[in-house]
Amino acid sequence: MPPSPDNKFPRDHYLNATYGIRSWLLTTDHKRIALLYLISVTFFFFIGGILATLIRIHLLTPSGALVTPETYNKLFTMHGVAMIFFFLIPSIPAVLGNFLIPMMIGAKDLAFPKINLLSWYIYIVGGCFVLYSFSTGGLDTGWTFYTPLSSVYSNSAVTPAVIGIFINGFSSILTGLNFIVTIHTMRAPGMTWFRLPLFAWAHYATSLVMILGTPVVAITLLLAGLERMFHLGFFNPAMGGDPILFQHLFWFYSHPAVYIMILPSMGVISEIIPTFARKPIFGYSFIAGSSIAIAVIGFLVWAHHMFVTGESTYAALTFSFLSYLVAIPSAVKVFNWTSTLYKGSISWDAPMLYALGFIGLFTIGGLTGLFLACLGLDIHIHDTYFVIAHFHYIMVGGAVMGYVGGLHFWWPKITGKLYPEALSRIAAITLFVGFNLTFFPQFILGYLGMPRRYHSYPPEFQVLNVLSTAGASILAIGYLLPMIYLTWSMRYGKVAGQNPWPATGLEWKTDSPPPTENFHVTPQVDWEPYDYNNRPDLGLAAGRPLAPAHGDD
Amino acid sequence: MHRTGELYGQFETLEQQKESAQLGMWIFLVTEVLFFGGLFLTYAVNRHLYFTAFGIGGNMLDLRLGTTNTVVLIASSFTMAMSVWSAQTSRKKLLPVCLILTLVLGGVFLGIKYVEYKQKFDHHLIPGHSFDLTYRINHPAPTDDPKELAAERKEIEEAARHEDPAEPENGLIALNAHAQLYFSLYFGMTGLHALHMIVGAGLLIWVIRESFKGRFSASYNTPIEVVGLYWHFVDVVWIYLFALLYLINRHAV
Numbered sequence: 001m002p003p004s005p006d007n008k009f010p011r012d013h014y015l016n017a018t019y020g021i022r023s024w025l026l027t028t029d030h031k032r033i034a035l036l037y038l039i040s041v042t043f044f045f046f047i048g049g050i051l052a053t054l055i056r057i058h059l060l061t062p063s064g065a066l067v068t069p070e071t072y073n074k075l076f077t078m079h080g081v082a083m084i085f086f087f088l089i090p091s092i093p094a095v096l097g098n099f100l101i102p103m104m105i106g107a108k109d110l111a112f113p114k115i116n117l118l119s120w121y122i123y124i125v126g127g128c129f130v131l132y133s134f135s136t137g138g139l140d141t142g143w144t145f146y147t148p149l150s151s152v153y154s155n156s157a158v159t160p161a162v163i164g165i166f167i168n169g170f171s172s173i174l175t176g177l178n179f180i181v182t183i184h185t186m187r188a189p190g191m192t193w194f195r196l197p198l199f200a201w202a203h204y205a206t207s208l209v210m211i212l213g214t215p216v217v218a219i220t221l222l223l224a225g226l227e228r229m230f231h232l233g234f235f236n237p238a239m240g241g242d243p244i245l246f247q248h249l250f251w252f253y254s255h256p257a258v259y260i261m262i263l264p265s266m267g268v269i270s271e272i273i274p275t276f277a278r279k280p281i282f283g284y285s286f287i288a289g290s291s292i293a294i295a296v297i298g299f300l301v302w303a304h305h306m307f308v309t310g311e312s313t314y315a316a317l318t319f320s321f322l323s324y325l326v327a328i329p330s331a332v333k334v335f336n337w338t339s340t341l342y343k344g345s346i347s348w349d350a351p352m353l354y355a356l357g358f359i360g361l362f363t364i365g366g367l368t369g370l371f372l373a374c375l376g377l378d379i380h381i382h383d384t385y386f387v388i389a390h391f392h393y394i395m396v397g398g399a400v401m402g403y404v405g406g407l408h409f410w411w412p413k414i415t416g417k418l419y420p421e422a423l424s425r426i427a428a429i430t431l432f433v434g435f436n437l438t439f440f441p442q443f444i445l446g447y448l449g450m451p452r453r454y455h456s457y458p459p460e461f462q463v464l465n466v467l468s469t470a471g472a473s474i475l476a477i478g479y480l481l482p483m484i485y486l487t488w489s490m491r492y493g494k495v496a497g498q499n500p501w502p503a504t505g506l507e508w509k510t511d512s513p514p515p516t517e518n519f520h521v522t523p524q525v526d527w528e529p530y531d532y533n534n535r536p537d538l539g540l541a542a543g544r545p546l547a548p549a550h551g552d553d
Numbered sequence: 554m555h556r557t558g559e560l561y562g563q564f565e566t567l568e569q570q571k572e573s574a575q576l577g578m579w580i581f582l583v584t585e586v587l588f589f590g591g592l593f594l595t596y597a598v599n600r601h602l603y604f605t606a607f608g609i610g611g612n613m614l615d616l617r618l619g620t621t622n623t624v625v626l627i628a629s630s631f632t633m634a635m636s637v638w639s640a641q642t643s644r645k646k647l648l649p650v651c652l653i654l655t656l657v658l659g660g661v662f663l664g665i666k667y668v669e670y671k672q673k674f675d676h677h678l679i680p681g682h683s684f685d686l687t688y689r690i691n692h693p694a695p696t697d698d699p700k701e702l703a704a705e706r707k708e709i710e711e712a713a714r715h716e717d718p719a720e721p722e723n724g725l726i727a728l729n730a731h732a733q734l735y736f737s738l739y740f741g742m743t744g745l746h747a748l749h750m751i752v753g754a755g756l757l758i759w760v761i762r763e764s765f766k767g768r769f770s771a772s773y774n775t776p777i778e779v780v781g782l783y784w785h786f787v788d789v790v791w792i793y794l795f796a797l798l799y800l801i802n803r804h805a806v
Binding site for chain 1: 572573576577584590595598603682730737738
């Protein structure tokens with residue numbers, strides 16, 4: 001890591017601007033709200049993680065080692081609800097996006113700071129309803145809430161969970177709304193659309209999905225909840241309703257929701273890769289455009305979750321084709337990141353390890369998604385562990401790797417302190433190894449025919465299940481390590497300085513931690529994004545080409 | 554962020570602030586379109602599946618009250634547009650008058666909606682265990698027109714026979730279930746709309762208070778414009794609801 005020119009810890013910054021619990025709970029500073037979100041999503045990540053651990057312990061033996069079948073149903077349902085609605089969807093946008101987007105575009109705050117705080121409170125209220133459901137009997141419908149199981153037959157605490165997720169949706173909608181308006185109207189002078197960091201582009205695309213998809217799942221869950229509470233029949237076939245309609249409406253949001261989880265992570269990777277390859281990003285406009293393309297095409301693929309519900313062959317063929325289409329913008333990103341690395345001057349800092357891990361795992365997750373988009377093959381692997389492995393490669397191997405990598409990358413900006421370098425590299429490698437050992441065996445299990453959501457399995461599947469549980473233990477260490485040393489570094493870490501990496505983004509041109517108004521003077525942007533070749537202000541050896549001198553391009 | 558006059562600290566200029574507020578409201582309305590969109594889709598699918606039952610259900614709505622409400626709401630949109638114009642042209646006396654008129658018309662709408670709901674409650678058309686499509690024709694009120702009731706009975710019996718020619722009693726049960734779906738959607742859609750009206754009334758009360766302080770003029774009128782956008786949107790939703798719920802397959806019985 002090159003020495004930073006001014007390793008002074010600033011005297012006044014957003015963390016010490018005001019003191020006391022009220023100054024945090026009533027703050028409208030996007031940076032403080034980001035930290036409130038950081039604490040809350042970590043809490044739900046812990047709950048989801050504990051539930052995952054119980055699932056993996058239970059599956060150590062073919063007959064199930066730990067809990068009754070009913071409890072097992074609740075474990076995987078609550079794991080899904082906690083992780084998807086209360087960790088993955090808010091994680092990067094509400095924590096890193098909230099903290100960084102105003103700084104990246106040179107603004108003092110988001111366009112609507114009070115609405116930003118409101119969305120955190122909405123998240124907390126929704127979270128309380130869901131925790132109430134978890135602690136008063138739990139939830140056993142699967143995170144998908146299929147009717148009429150959820151609306152008529154389930155005897156678990158479905159109603160508070162549905163209310164909680166309904167409420168939480170508005171947190172997501174308001175965050176998306178805030179980001180879109182902010183990116184449109186709050187850019188500093190000179191920050192044109194095509195000078196925006198790719199992180200901002202990714203969040204713009206994510207926000208589109210948030211505002212267009214979330215209202216639909218909100219009304220759908222509201223109808224399912226009303227059906228359960230007042231014995232109505234919207235989706236209950238016994239009363240003339242249509243359960244398939246529920247699935248269409250649910251997946252109209254819940255498939256694009258996958259892109260809410262992965263797009264911000266792609267934005268993080270697009271920032272990390274050029275920084276640690278010391279090269280301008282390859283194909284800026286293609287990466288920016290592919291984010292929008294993923295968001296748009298992502299809305300047209302939902303019924304590939306329903307190939308076995310008996311939908312018409314023409315519909316299935318169309319949705320299969322459109323699902324293949326999403327692979328194109330996704331591959332554009334992977335190829336462009338790889339091309340950025342080519343002949344770069346690569347350093348192996350922890351964020352870079354996460355980014356490289358992301359590229360590999362996301363590629364596996366994406367390619368196995370094509371297996372599932374294939375009509376014939378999906379009949380065989382539908383609802384098996386193959387699906388579980390596939391979406392964990394995207395959501396954990398992709399989204400969570402990006403989140404943890406991003407946390408490392410911007411930790412010096414958020415806290416003004418550096419984390420311990422050697423330990424962080426060990427943690428990144430532990431996570432990568434643990435992740436693969438957990439989920440790769442599940443591809444094989446699924447292909448051999450082990451169905452998801454069953455509390456027991458035939459004895460011949462035990463070896464692979466034990467491997468998976470062993471991997472989960474390593475994975476758990478991989479998550480606990482950063483939690484410990486990142487917290488430790490807040491007090492004992494070395495002072496980071498403005499731009500420790502150094503990176504080109506606007507957020508690195510202010511103090512770490514930044515002042516409440518982000519910049520002492522409104523910045524004027526007169527450089528192109530990721531332009532490592534023309535940025536003497538970064539303190540990289542001046543006049544020398546940044547890429548290694550050997551070879552020619 | 555601290556405020557200087559009408560300018561919040563995160564913005565550089567009042568124009569930027571206004572542009573942000575308007576864009577924010579438009580995006581919010583987009584999310585509202587999708588929110589109502591889920592209901593409209595559920596309605597469309599079921600209307601297609603159970604056309605006869607939905608026709609019978611729709612015919613039981615009070616067209617006179619529904620039409621009156623449509624007129625009332627369009628009038629309130631006019632007074633809202635007048636409010637925005639008054640603010641933009643600094644007519645500080647006219648502005649609160651127009652806003653109060655809008656609020657009153659909104660209140661009239663909700664009052665008429667209450668009368669309609671009460672009527673449906675009396676006729677056992679609230680979805681639930683006591684829902685009964687034939688309640689009104691079996692328990693006529695003295696004010697009901699016997700000819701109209703007889704025609705309604707004939708229509709329901711015919712539809713039940715069409716549903717299950719062998720056993721019309723079972724046909725009636727199915728018809729009742731499907732009409733119940735219609736009324737579930739009727740109360741869901743109009744109820745959600747009424748909720749939006751109530752939120753709109755709250756916003757109106759807030760801008761009326763501010764307008765009495767003379768806060769809005771040609772140089773600063775963002776809240777009036779934004780509340781206006783919201784109010785017009787809620788009106789437009791009603792126009793669609795009126796057509797879909799009251800007018801399709803309307804026929805004299």
